Amino acid sequence: MKSFNQSRKSKITPQHPRSAARSGVRPKRRRDRAAKQQALLAAAIKLFACRGYEATTTREIAACAGCAEGLIHRYFTGKEGLLLAIIQDRVAREVVDLNAHVPLAQSFSLEFLQLLEWELQRMWEDRDFLRVIIPRALLDPEVGKVLSRVGTSRHADAIVERLKHFKECRSLTLDELHGLARFIGLLGFGFGFLRPVALGQDRARARVMARHVAEIFLRGV
Amino acid sequence: MKSFNQSRKSKITPQHPRSAARSGVRPKRRRDRAAKQQALLAAAIKLFACRGYEATTTREIAACAGCAEGLIHRYFTGKEGLLLAIIQDRVAREVVDLNAHVPLAQSFSLEFLQLLEWELQRMWEDRDFLRVIIPRALLDPEVGKVLSRVGTSRHADAIVERLKHFKECRSLTLDELHGLARFIGLLGFGFGFLRPVALGQDRARARVMARHVAEIFLRGV
Amino acid sequence: MKSFNQSRKSKITPQHPRSAARSGVRPKRRRDRAAKQQALLAAAIKLFACRGYEATTTREIAACAGCAEGLIHRYFTGKEGLLLAIIQDRVAREVVDLNAHVPLAQSFSLEFLQLLEWELQRMWEDRDFLRVIIPRALLDPEVGKVLSRVGTSRHADAIVERLKHFKECRSLTLDELHGLARFIGLLGFGFGFLRPVALGQDRARARVMARHVAEIFLRGV
Amino acid sequence: MKSFNQSRKSKITPQHPRSAARSGVRPKRRRDRAAKQQALLAAAIKLFACRGYEATTTREIAACAGCAEGLIHRYFTGKEGLLLAIIQDRVAREVVDLNAHVPLAQSFSLEFLQLLEWELQRMWEDRDFLRVIIPRALLDPEVGKVLSRVGTSRHADAIVERLKHFKECRSLTLDELHGLARFIGLLGFGFGFLRPVALGQDRARARVMARHVAEIFLRGV
DNA sequence: GATGAATGAGCCTTCATTCAT
DNA sequence: AATGAATGAAGGCTCATTCAT
Numbered sequence: 032m033k034s035f036n037q038s039r040k041s042k043i044t045p046q047h048p049r050s051a052a053r054s055g056v057r058p059k060r061r062r063d064r065a066a067k068q069q070a071l072l073a074a075a076i077k078l079f080a081c082r083g084y085e086a087t088t089t090r091e092i093a094a095c096a097g098c099a100e101g102l103i104h105r106y107f108t109g110k111e112g113l114l115l116a117i118i119q120d121r122v123a124r125e126v127v128d129l130n131a132h133v134p135l136a137q138s139f140s141l142e143f144l145q146l147l148e149w150e151l152q153r154m155w156e157d158r159d160f161l162r163v164i165i166p167r168a169l170l171d172p173e174v175g176k177v178l179s180r181v182g183t184s185r186h187a188d189a190i191v192e193r194l195k196h197f198k199e200c201r202s203l204t205l206d207e208l209h210g211l212a213r214f215i216g217l218l219g220f221g222f223g224f225l226r227p228v229a230l231g232q233d234r235a236r237a238r239v240m241a242r243h244v245a246e247i248f249l250r251g252v
Numbered sequence: 253m254k255s256f257n258q259s260r261k262s263k264i265t266p267q268h269p270r271s272a273a274r275s276g277v278r279p280k281r282r283r284d285r286a287a288k289q290q291a292l293l294a295a296a297i298k299l300f301a302c303r304g305y306e307a308t309t310t311r312e313i314a315a316c317a318g319c320a321e322g323l324i325h326r327y328f329t330g331k332e333g334l335l336l337a338i339i340q341d342r343v344a345r346e347v348v349d350l351n352a353h354v355p356l357a358q359s360f361s362l363e364f365l366q367l368l369e370w371e372l373q374r375m376w377e378d379r380d381f382l383r384v385i386i387p388r389a390l391l392d393p394e395v396g397k398v399l400s401r402v403g404t405s406r407h408a409d410a411i412v413e414r415l416k417h418f419k420e421c422r423s424l425t426l427d428e429l430h431g432l433a434r435f436i437g438l439l440g441f442g443f444g445f446l447r448p449v450a451l452g453q454d455r456a457r458a459r460v461m462a463r464h465v466a467e468i469f470l471r472g473v
Numbered sequence: 474m475k476s477f478n479q480s481r482k483s484k485i486t487p488q489h490p491r492s493a494a495r496s497g498v499r500p501k502r503r504r505d506r507a508a509k510q511q512a513l514l515a516a517a518i519k520l521f522a523c524r525g526y527e528a529t530t531t532r533e534i535a536a537c538a539g540c541a542e543g544l545i546h547r548y549f550t551g552k553e554g555l556l557l558a559i560i561q562d563r564v565a566r567e568v569v570d571l572n573a574h575v576p577l578a579q580s581f582s583l584e585f586l587q588l589l590e591w592e593l594q595r596m597w598e599d600r601d602f603l604r605v606i607i608p609r610a611l612l613d614p615e616v617g618k619v620l621s622r623v624g625t626s627r628h629a630d631a632i633v634e635r636l637k638h639f640k641e642c643r644s645l646t647l648d649e650l651h652g653l654a655r656f657i658g659l660l661g662f663g664f665g666f667l668r669p670v671a672l673g674q675d676r677a678r679a680r681v682m683a684r685h686v687a688e689i690f691l692r693g694v
Numbered sequence: 695m696k697s698f699n700q701s702r703k704s705k706i707t708p709q710h711p712r713s714a715a716r717s718g719v720r721p722k723r724r725r726d727r728a729a730k731q732q733a734l735l736a737a738a739i740k741l742f743a744c745r746g747y748e749a750t751t752t753r754e755i756a757a758c759a760g761c762a763e764g765l766i767h768r769y770f771t772g773k774e775g776l777l778l779a780i781i782q783d784r785v786a787r788e789v790v791d792l793n794a795h796v797p798l799a800q801s802f803s804l805e806f807l808q809l810l811e812w813e814l815q816r817m818w819e820d821r822d823f824l825r826v827i828i829p830r831a832l833l834d835p836e837v838g839k840v841l842s843r844v845g846t847s848r849h850a851d852a853i854v855e856r857l858k859h860f861k862e863c864r865s866l867t868l869d870e871l872h873g874l875a876r877f878i879g880l881l882g883f884g885f886g887f888l889r890p891v892a893l894g895q896d897r898a899r900a901r902v903m904a905r906h907v908a909e910i911f912l913r914g915v
Numbered sequence: 916g917a918t919g920a921a922t923g924a925g926c927c928t929t930c931a932t933t934c935a936t
Numbered sequence: 937a938a939t940g941a942a943t944g945a946a947g948g949c950t951c952a953t954t955c956a957t
Contacts, residue, residue: 064916083391085306089952099918101954110952139473166387168450170304179451199473210464217442229389230400243431244438251472252360252420283935283941310927320943325928506937525833527748531931541939546932581915608829610892612746621893641915652906659884671831672842685873686880693914725920725956752948762922767949 068106070096072120075113080159084114084166114167118174121160122181127153129189139197140249143215146190147245150219151238158228187212218245289327291317293341296334301380305335305388335388339398342381348374350410360418361470364436367411368466371440372459374407379449408433439465510548512538514562517555522601526556526608556609560616563602564623569595571631581639582691585657588632589687592661593680600670629654660687731769733759735783738776743822747777747830777830781840784823792852802860803912806878809853810908813882814901816849821891850875881907 074095078087089110093100107113133149136142154161168175190212194200200208222241227234295317299308310331314321328334354370357363375382389396411433415421421429443462448455516537520529531552535542549555575591578584596603610617632654636642642650664683669676737758741750752773756763770776796812799805817824831838853875857863863871885904890897 067917081391083306083387085304086391088950093919100952101918102916104953105917162390165450166304166390169383169387170302172452175450175452179453183451203468206460207464207468210461211468213442213447213461214439214465217438217446220446221438221442229386229396231393231396232400240431240434243427244435247428247431247435248469249473252470285941288942309925311925314944321927322929322943323941326941331927509938523833525748525829527746528833530929535940542931543933543939544937547938552931604832607892608746608832611825611829612744614894617892617894621895625893645910648902649906649910652903653910655884655889655903656881656907659880659888662888663880663884671828671838673835673838674842682873682876685869686877689870689873689877690911691915693911727920730921751946753946756923763948764922764950765920768920773948 064106067096067098067102068116070098071103071106071113072117076117076159076163079114079117080162084163114163117160118164118177118181122177129186130193135193135196139194139199142193142197143249144242144245146193146215147218147241150186150215151223151241154219154223155227155234158224161224162228183213183216187216190215214248285327288317288319288323291319292324292327292334293338297338297380297384300335300338301383305384335384338381339385339395343398343401350407351414356414356417360415360420363414363418364470365463365466367414367436368439368462371407371436372444372462375440375444376448376455379445382445383449408437411436435469506548509538509540509544512540513545513548513555514559518559518601518605521556521559522604526605556605559602560606560619564619571628572635577635577638581636581641584635584639585691586684586687588635588657589660589683592628592657593665593683596661596665597669597676600666603666604670625655625658629658632657656690727769730759730761730765733761734766734769734776735780739780739822739826742777742780743825747826777826780823781827781837785840785843792849793856798856798859802857802862805856805860806912807905807908809856809878810881810904813849813878814886814904817882817886818890818897821887824887825891850879853878877911 071092074092075087078091078095082091089100089103092110092113093103103110103113107116129149133145136145164174164178168178187209191205191208194208194211200211203211218241222237222244226232226237226240292313295313296308299313299316303312310321310324313331313334314324324331324334328337350370354366357366385395385399389399408430412426412429415429415432421432424432439462443458447453447458447461513534516534517529520534520537524533531542531545534552534555535545545552545555549558571591575587578587606616606620610620629651633647633650636650636653642653645653660683664679664686668674668679668682734755737755738750741755741758745754752763752766755773755776756766766773766776770779792812796808799808827837827841831841850872854868854871857871857874863874866874881904885900889895889900889903
């Protein structure tokens, strides 16, 4: 009975192509290997997202990735290892820096709406990953923690830092600020992912709804 | 590579009817269709919630319900039918009447907080159902529609009606009132279900966060 | 492991309605019982013939006979007992007397053709029974013996007796006469049953073929 | 109520590859697709013949063939596919050439008896196949057609060609020649297969009967 | 190292049989 | 006595995993 993170024999060491380039020895081979691993990860996330983890067969994944079924076990020690690798791959991937892309807005309200927009966008872009990981998070607390770190608290601190710049937030405790940041994330999750993806709502409509709720919140009673 | 969920394969102790669990005594089969159906539904939702739909076997469900496997097929025409029955059962069940249980508060603020509390509570109580249905909704658009009706717009109208009683809401359009209801519902879902259940956050802490956000809103930003 | 005939607990005693009429006690009840038994036998032979023994469910038989599934077990001690009962029922049934229906022909040739015609007819009429029993006979030697007694040697002796009347047969040994009788039966079986039923050949055509072969045989080389 | 066929449920001793039957030694799985396919076909025809198609389990077939159950589905797409494969295999197999094995006899009479002998022999050799296919033909018209082609008209043409060499047949029409061939085939089927296999008659006795009929025919009635 | 053929445990489902009503 | 609801053993089949090539 192994826990989520202690992947005993896993050789998942992401094996980035460029690290192979360092040594002149057989770079082709290593590039192939890394390419196949990526192909498997991509195939797996795509199939897990649209069929579900259990309903996807390793045969399908291998076929979709264009390589042999046995590689799933060699590289990732099985189907479940592939799922772990998907998560770790996402965790390892450089999180796109909010601050580098979105300059601070002029006012608290604008900033709030801007952050919401950013979240809506991110959630939509991550939808395949979320479709895979949410069902797992509902089953396995360990996965939930990872999701929490990666998916939810990801920008939380960054958002808190940004909000601190506004006078409206001066009077808020740190706890309240975190609550606020989480709320923005929640709006993003609910209207950027859940409604369009799970509930089949039109995405544009969901976005309007999100702004609607945000505006009510900002205007106050 | 073992399972994520450490209890995935744990034996379910057969829940034999009543206290006739004394060893050696065959449980004297009874004819109680309604009771068996309920037992199966209860066992199924419990197991689906903690192991996932696919990973739960009909054998386990029957054992947990204390009846024969064949009944799943007789009553619900199979495992999938059992899932549908769980959903329909929930849909059909008279939604516990908000108004009958929670008297209107004295002020808008108190009412708002009270409704939030109610939602947090409801989401927590429904957590098993949500754990089952959310993963399905991510795979099957049809299920998504049901979840939309049941899970999201459930109390929306009732909440709107209640809010109308307060002078603070007089100036709001119906759309805005619905936005307000959605706001409460989202807080309930996010902090009453998602955070404690999926992300493993302490429930009390999640509740505090929800109140923080509500208070900021009520106080005005 | 029980043999074919020792039906230990079977109460298959054909229970003819008229034997019930003898005693004035509850004749209705007994008629019902006998009627249900006959209905079950009829339903079973029909379904066994068109779906096969294994592919027919006791549920179907009961439904087709218009009575409860449990009766199959009460009356015939199960599905297999029903099959035995079908066979015994057929064995017990008074064999239609060849001599009473078909007067001796004027010549050997006419007699031969007349007997062939009779066999073709009998086989066709018995086709449902044959469809049931032949597959069983191929599996179980005991059934084969019954079939042999009932189906093949049935008229053999009668036929031999009739053939003895013709001068053409004077020179034949008893063994040869039996061979001849079996040959007539074989023609009947092949062209009266197997070809139309198993090989899907047009019945009229099969009959013509049979006569053709018979004529060649009679004409000699 | 036990089964008709006393050996119905007897365990089939797993026929592990070669003499590696020494206990404890895992049979060192080999890749020999063609051999495994043949082993499965052989096991299936044997078991189908003695237990019947429905009563034979895929588990038994695999055990008897000394390979894994899954292969039945991989190679033949299931139990039914295995049955079809048995039929196709038989159809495809080059019919042992009558002419290559049996030289034309000196006279018509000798040729007739020789052909009869050949048919009796062939039917006996094909008995397992016939035991499998006849019950199927009684259920499925499609199978009937195959049986018709393979089992009945198989040598008809070859026989007709051979008979043409004899002066006794000069005066016969083609139709009559085919009648003659059918006569021989029917004797072969009836006395070479049906009587010994289905009716449990001694094989030698059945053969004598067949010769009696043939001799009567040859001698002229 | 890569491949995919072979394995076999375990799944959902069917259905003859039992037995409470 | 008759019913049909409940039982549970056993079936065909799938598919993650192993391992000969």
